[in-house]
Amino acid sequence: MPDQASREWWEELFQVYEFAHYRQYADELTRREVDFLIDALGLRGVETVLDVACGGGRHSLALAARGWTVVGLDAAASVIAHAQAAATDQGLNVEFVTGDMRQLPYHERFDVVLLMNSSLGFFDDETNQAVLNGIARALVPGGKVLIQCLNPYQIERYLRDFRSGWYPVGSGFVLREARFDPRRATLVINYRYVDAGRGIDVTHPGDQIRLYGFPELTAMLRAAGLRPLSVFGDTTLPPVPFEEASIWQVVIAIRDRPVRKEAEDADRADR
Template sequence: MTEPEFDTEGLFNDDYLYFYRELTDARSEAEAALIWDLLGLEPGVELLDLACGHGRLTNRLAARGCRMTGLDYTQLFLDKARDDAEAQGVQADYVRGDMRKLPWENRFDVVICWFTSFGYFSDDDNRRVLSEARSALRPGGKFALELNNITNLLRRYQDTVVRQVGEDMTVDQHRLDPVNFRSGVERTIIRDGRTRRIRYSVRFFTVPELREWLHQAGFRDVEVYGDDGAPLTAAHDRMIITARRPPE
């Protein structure tokens, strides 16, 4: 299998912030509250937000008392996250890096990876992300992934998806690869009278497959929830999988 196509710089930039800006409001607050309750967080917990983006969850969890670190590859997002942290009067450490090679071992009580930030790479590299997350956790620490519930998504998978902000829009042309279980996307971005196109793809996962991958990465106690924190059903749009690094 060839390396999946993924234009990181083309996808994660100012256009992304512009078209997904609603994530910084009520949805982000609700997700931070869900993470807090579902993972049983308390003030002082040391938490890594893996692929933290512009800090929409990192800063909210910091405001609740977590000792937050956010890692992301995109410098623009990290700069915005730091600016927002300063404006909100919260403390968070933001680090530029690759989730396939984390600079920490036995450091965090919790690692989270939210909003389908897992599945960008080849299967070998996706597995490496899980192994790196385990290494970054202290023994007994917890890992949580949030991503599409494929059982639900396949029923509503669309060839074309349009997102519009005023006169601007993105048009995503989707192509499902059933052999490698990836969704390939050609995105056309029309903003301020300019048009550009990018390509990327994301891996889809079933729960049994992810459970096996997590076990192989050294995790145990795998549990699965819907996006409301209740046990996962086919009606949930998204799913959350938690796992624990065993005590040593």
Template sequence: MVANIFDGNSVFEEDYLYFYETLLTLERTQHEVDLICRLLDLQAGMSILDLACGHGRIANQLGARGYHVTGLDATAFFLEKANQDAASNGVKVEYLQGDMRSLPFSERFNCIINCFTAFGYFDDNENRAVLTQAYRALKVGGKLLIDIQNFSRVLQEFTPELITEREGNYMLARTHYDALTNRTHTERIIIRDGQVRRGQYFVRNFTFPEIRDWLLQTGFSEVEGYGYDGEPFALDSRRMIVVASK
């Protein structure tokens, strides 16, 4: 097996956004922001960190609602796009380039969000370090929201090969599930504008009891699980949304 070394710049870049932005509609984003506001009971003036904010689709919507938002991501291309979209819509969001495993914050935020399966790309020690860093960055009484895949749905709907087409361009994802490590390994092949590009990544999968225990071991006092529409988490929930309180 290939070593689990994650290179975000080879995975989350312009090709990624090109193929996925058609799925990340404004309607979907507004639904997710509404749910975030409800599950975190966001109040006016609260400070929020969007951890692995990508191109700012969630952060900019939260900023438009008047919250004090900081977005952190490792990918310069995404941050440039996030800043451009914020400026064009008159939204104020602070964007920073950084590594979620080493955050420059201590007890600064009321809430931290991590959306669209942006957690689990490192080995277990480093994934735990992300939770520790988030815990440190939260104020006492703050909350962490993590939106990841529902592992039972991953297994039920597992597709070894998936082809995405847009405007005559193609993204092929070949995925293997490793039951010994509970990781999915994906090789991604992009065929676009006559060019072929390849990348690969691993994602750690979690059951709710496992991620709950990790969070409790980090120091969080209470952990709750929800589905994509805010219902109590269940085996057939579309997503797994975890809310942990400090």
């Protein structure tokens, strides 16, 4: 398969069929995560939300079901088609868009942007910064972004359960092999899918995810014009602090409102 077609196939496998295979677990995980999002972001039900790298749309669909206006964006057209079909089946009004997170077409449209499940880091440092810059542009003044990503200082703990092994998906099995390259602070993951009954044996093109420590991540947010507000150690309730043993870091940042001209004039007069 060509590289793009191969990646689309794998995205369907992971974002659609894997979640369907583990439906009960996936539904409970999504419920817990959305409960956390609502609490941590202080959502009131009136916000417009952009779910970047939305995959099969599980967060987008769950938020829409609770009344939020949601746009879900992902680069894989086939996955977006599945998400749109799910929205139609559930009678939900969600706008699903095929798009590149590196070139978000929005300007001051959203109250909240989500970047979940370690979806920051698929590119080089300059491009990852450009992703955050685009998110900042998409936010209205006073809007917030929530980024969930792995804590590189605890990657060994994360890989204890994730490093390698076979697991079932659909009628076949996936072999996952993961390692961390400390020289590049990059998580490298390779997959193979085997379905003997259907004569399938394919290899994933490979993922490389640059992991950022908290000081790096907050510096990148500030460079994008986003002010970090809080950080948590997981997407669970009650909220857990980000500390030494945290595998995840969940950062919330705000695009500050511009200072009003009258306030600026008053400030000058006081000097």
